[in-house]
Amino acid sequence: MRTTPPNDLPSTLGELRASGHEIRGVKAEIRDNLLAALGSGTDPWTGIVGFGSTVLPQLERALIAGHDIVLLGERGQGKTRLLRSLTNLLDEWTPVIGGSELGEHPYEPIAPETIRRAADLGDDLPVVWKHRSERYTEKLATPDTAVADLIGDVDPVKVAQGRSLGDPETIHFGLVPRAHRGIVAINELPDLAERIQVALLNVMEERDIQVRGYTLRLPLDVLLVASANPEDYTNRGRIITPLKDRFGAEVRTHYPLRLADEIALIEQEADLAADVPAHLLEIIARFTRLLRESTAVDQGSGVSARFSVAAAETVAAAALRRAAITGEAKASGRPIDLQAIIAVLRGKLEFATGEEGREEEILEHLLRRATAETARARLRGVDLTPLAEAVTAHPLRTGDRVPAADVVSALPQLAVLTDVAQRLGAAGTEDPGPMASAAELALELLFLTRKLAKQPSDDGDTVSYG
Template structure:
């Protein structure tokens, strides 16, 4: 062991004149963190067991989740003191910024052998669900919501739309509000409830409340722009519209032929002659009116029926 041939420099010295990135810094043993002192402060390396010391030129980047996310360890104060600068990232401050990130992460998921066309209001609702979850009094604000929450929910939405498209031969497939009924699978486990609070609600109940609030927030914005609340007057005549994630788009087209042309306002949301896009707009307006308590809703055998 005293021969020079046995000398092992380790990972960091081998990165001389380079960049060394280290993930999950708190998980390092305290003694290992102490071993980083000299490198960060004096910029030199000492090899244990050998009377050798030499300068080293490199940049070390650490990453770590907030302490509330990671209970396996901590960064010792002395090491924090030697880190040159700390940059704290955060969630998107605006919904549109979150949608841009979501669209970027989705990548080619919308293409492929079975393309998917997503109305913009569905992007807004998916991202608003995440925003509402981060503000919810039922969810632990310290640990927040998984950064993959929006992406996982959106991919589940796409999968549900594709399944309907394959069954009914609709191309492109278009997500609807009724597809949100499947996001329990993609959402559960990504929310940390506030167990210390007085609200005794299950994770599923919390998710239902968050989704309802998100639909209401987005719909009210469209009401201000398009005046969609007028459509509620149609239901005064006892009109009923049945929706469901596996109903074909033609079902909606046939049903809407029996109601006044006031529905044309709804189709200004996402101008298209495609029955699948129009069906998505119909469900959005119905769910929005229900969130504003303008119409009632009942559910039976997996299908939802809206009426005045």
Template structure:
């Protein structure tokens, strides 16, 4: 079809003009009938958000995606281009993507009147039919709708009353396209008012001109909930004109969150081949994100983006890689102490309330790591503080006795794998306990380290974080040392 190069050839072809919303609807219907995946790479929304979007497309609605940061709103909007026809015909040279069979602009109408069936036609790929604008307070009506261009008027020697002096904004240039405005509440109220006509009547008016352009655009807006966005809000009449408002959400369970992180993290091939991350550590990253969203120190209205887990995984790989290089090793496995390197990925992704600011970003991040370690530990091992029945043996008795005997271990953050293993194995009863509760018998060192963190968070043993190391000892000895200090 896109081999057609003139209007005459197009008229003789089977091409039928249709609106963009009808185009989206028709292609969605075909994909649903063929049981094809419509939004590739979007996880966790199959039973909630995506059906709502499909219903909105079938209804030929403009869409408002409302949700906290990092909930794939923009990603979903960009994937809508997959529901467009691969190519559409356009009058060659038209800045408004004029349909040769339904010309809109003065340029296209004049060209067709002059050349008739010899009017040149080009073909526009669907990837070019997506326009995105981030709403900022400095966006003007001229940016979005258009304005008179004095330079064009002077160059073409045209009076200001001639419509050819108009410089069209982003919205008219998005004719026959998907137009996305991100962070809609940041748009000034008077600019939001300028969108009324295009949403309700499908046309625009530009500064004093009687010109009406019946534009064919599918609008998608994204926004954070108004109670969080202090910079502005969506004015009610505009919201009323957006037919479908769809609420997004964070992953509802750890498995989906883990799948998203694995899919989105950009890990270097060298890291993938040389660094092993146990499943426990991957799950620990997701628990940190979930706990951050529920923490008393973070602002739940601002949300905690899925980017936290993604950045944390990337940093975890890099922390282990750096340690491996420092020790001249060729491969390694991550440790919980490597999560110290994940802290920068956490502090930049959480918005703290007053109590959190008092605690400090670093301490909040470390508390999230330790809390998540304890939860993971209690999922894998018995609760050490649970009352033991008379006929049962204390699972942690040997470990308690070892530390109570004045023994302690110090794990250096950048210690070699050999020294790390040597330190853990010296704790009496630790390896045996880890082997007992390890499902596959693998990653024993990972389980051993988790036990130490779990016991320290349960206040069975003491933990002291030093500048470049971690010290586990008897809690009573730590108490006496603190008193002496």
């Protein structure tokens, strides 16, 4: 990201006027840039997955209308990422008064001190350029957030320097005024105490601020956006009615509607320490979706997209651990690594009342379903009967501590395994990892369809199919 402005930009108010620069409000700026992107076919929502036909059209209409916006949705639905992506709709560089506390436009100083400076310096008023990334301000709402944090307070240091209490220049501005000509995002807005929410009313409607008896008519130019969880309205807090009324748009987010979007999200977000084949990512995505549909899981808390991302990273970590123990040259995820998800990530889920003690059983059942659905979808039309017969006659051992090369060398020489390898992307490589992963998935499908037996070892590290 570029943080140094081009050298040919105006550096004084006089030069800025001579360049023909025109001032725009932040909402007009966002609207113009959004319309230009839509007109040119450019995607302004980089990294946003699964919202193309649902959330984004609503958000775009709200931005074009110039509305302040609240995003409403369960945890892990990408609300914060969506808010942060709004910076893509700002101009890359915008002029501000050099040394200005509030980042005012050189044409329109609003604070008493900068108004005085502008009058004294005239066309020599210094101009600096602010990058779009510096015009986004984010605050996580917490119960201990104070009005001073958001709006401002009297600065005792300025009073001690000789200014009188009646002087508006004694005010230390808070987060919202400092975001003048930019975007202010408040995450988890209902967690903000109701008396603090009241402080935002004037900012959103009259665009002025009130600090300890001072009334400063600052024509703040901000886009205020917020996120909230539907549960927060009834459990931890709520958005007070007058504030909710001032938001021009409430946009509902959701988890990925399509399996392909769920997989794409995992591929985009997961930082994988080892290779994880596509069929394992599909199992994880199906597993996450089954969790969201299960009555045994508290759907009010939701199953975050972070769960599936963490699950993929856990599978990769399990593969890397096995490679370190067995000396494999390259770590590659296999279906046996999926078991690590349950042990490591069960704490990320909230279960429904009455399911105490059954958590592991529920997760095992849903993971088996996800595995079976993926295997059926990817191996549809492949007759695995020869594999079942061969393994029944000569049991095959696999497991968390069994190297991929040992699994592959123990496989029977069957044409059906060539079909399995081609279906699961394991063909054309000398690395045994992908073939071991593909074979394990085929064996697991035979087990789940009761065509093979599976016997875990006493130590839990190995499994015998036969």
